[in-house]
Amino acid sequence: MQVRKLLIFLSMLLSPVWLHAESIPDTEEITKLLTHTEQLITEQHYQEAADILERVLMLAPDTQGAADAYQQVLQLMALQQSGHQLSLDPPPTWNTLAILGAKIGGGNNLNRGPTYQQGILELAKNQQPQSGYGLETYGNFQANTQLGKATRLNIHAQFQQRSTNRHNFTDYIGLNGGFNLQHALRNQDEIGLALYGDFIRYDNGSQFYAIDVQSRYRWRRSNICQPQIGVDLQWQHQLNNNTFDQLYTGLHTSLHCQFSTGLYSLELGTGNAWALHDNPGGNQTRLNTQLTHNIQNSWVIDNANINSYLRFDYQQGQTGYSPILNNNAIRNLHRLSLGAQYRWPISQRYGYWSGVLSISWQRQYSNIQLFEFNSLESWVGVEVIW
Numbered sequence: 001m002q003v004r005k006l007l008i009f010l011s012m013l014l015s016p017v018w019l020h021a022e023s024i025p026d027t028e029e030i031t032k033l034l035t036h037t038e039q040l041i042t043e044q045h046y047q048e049a050a051d052i053l054e055r056v057l058m059l060a061p062d063t064q065g066a067a068d069a070y071q072q073v074l075q076l077m078a079l080q081q082s083g084h085q086l087s088l089d090p091p092p093t094w095n096t097l098a099i100l101g102a103k104i105g106g107g108n109n110l111n112r113g114p115t116y117q118q119g120i121l122e123l124a125k126n127q128q129p130q131s132g133y134g135l136e137t138y139g140n141f142q143a144n145t146q147l148g149k150a151t152r153l154n155i156h157a158q159f160q161q162r163s164t165n166r167h168n169f170t171d172y173i174g175l176n177g178g179f180n181l182q183h184a185l186r187n188q189d190e191i192g193l194a195l196y197g198d199f200i201r202y203d204n205g206s207q208f209y210a211i212d213v214q215s216r217y218r219w220r221r222s223n224i225c226q227p228q229i230g231v232d233l234q235w236q237h238q239l240n241n242n243t244f245d246q247l248y249t250g251l252h253t254s255l256h257c258q259f260s261t262g263l264y265s266l267e268l269g270t271g272n273a274w275a276l277h278d279n280p281g282g283n284q285t286r287l288n289t290q291l292t293h294n295i296q297n298s299w300v301i302d303n304a305n306i307n308s309y310l311r312f313d314y315q316q317g318q319t320g321y322s323p324i325l326n327n328n329a330i331r332n333l334h335r336l337s338l339g340a341q342y343r344w345p346i347s348q349r350y351g352y353w354s355g356v357l358s359i360s361w362q363r364q365y366s367n368i369q370l371f372e373f374n375s376l377e378s379w380v381g382v383e384v385i386w
Helices: 002-013 027-042 046-059 066-082
Strands: 095-107 132-147 151-164 172-184 190-202 207-218 225-238 241-259 262-275 284-297 304-320 330-347 352-366 373-385
Touching: 027 046, 027 066, 046 066, 066 095, 095 352, 241 284
Parallel strands: none
Antiparallel strands: 095 132, 095 373, 132 151, 151 172, 172 190, 190 207, 207 225, 225 241, 241 262, 262 284, 284 304, 304 330, 330 352, 352 373
């Protein structure tokens, strides 16, 4: 959940847009393109305007105003073809974007069950690795508006639901929502503050909650690379069980660069998760780093997009985890995650439709075998943007 929120927050602070792999336009060029589409709409050249907006939405669906302009162009094209008198409405105060998607797929360990060989502890069947298949649906709504000349308000809400041929920790529904404020400084840099809430409920009735507060300072003086730095706070709680309640405080830094080979993002986070009760292992030291790459690709299908990532997470407790596990050893975890998503255009009828294919792999190592797991998943489906 934390990774998903961070990506959403960063996508709002950084809007990577390019029209083709050979030449990546900067923010000024994007502004010129959007201004050009306004002129094309005024001159009733709707197809040309739609072509430009379509490519912008394909590569950067959160570009401010692009989704509304694209929807308006589609409506105007329909009216033009039907012979109705055309009139342009004034621009809306709020810019909105909605995404709905559905995927089918499966994996060899949908519940992240441990690769633990039965020994001192006997794991229940639903705690062992569960392979299977299922259906995943999701939705995302984003809106933003300008508050004065230099401040922007962004809000978002999303859900994700998974149903499989297994139960317990393989099936769940998750909700996430929040807002962030961005303020442009006189030196062109930007500061941001975000507040998010998370909820996830598994099929076995387990419920988890989290509240996140994030702050960011972004240097915007370069069109090639833009660094960020900030502070993360997170409170975690499980319903009817305070054993794992934590308050995380940490530092975050990242670097986002646009080259001819795509957009690269390098992120680094470090901090401490403070135990709020008598948690097993006590406080935790945490470290994570992630490299993300996003590029337009037309090798197989024109205007397709590939997003891939490599992530490493490390955690170490402060005290022994349990007397019956490795003689009360202090637990440490090392998790490696790899993933890629391929998105390609399908249709522009009643929204912007895309096909989506994703694959992800996770391998967690630990000095206590009970916490090791190996998971591989693959999903394919469609999504639509309005």
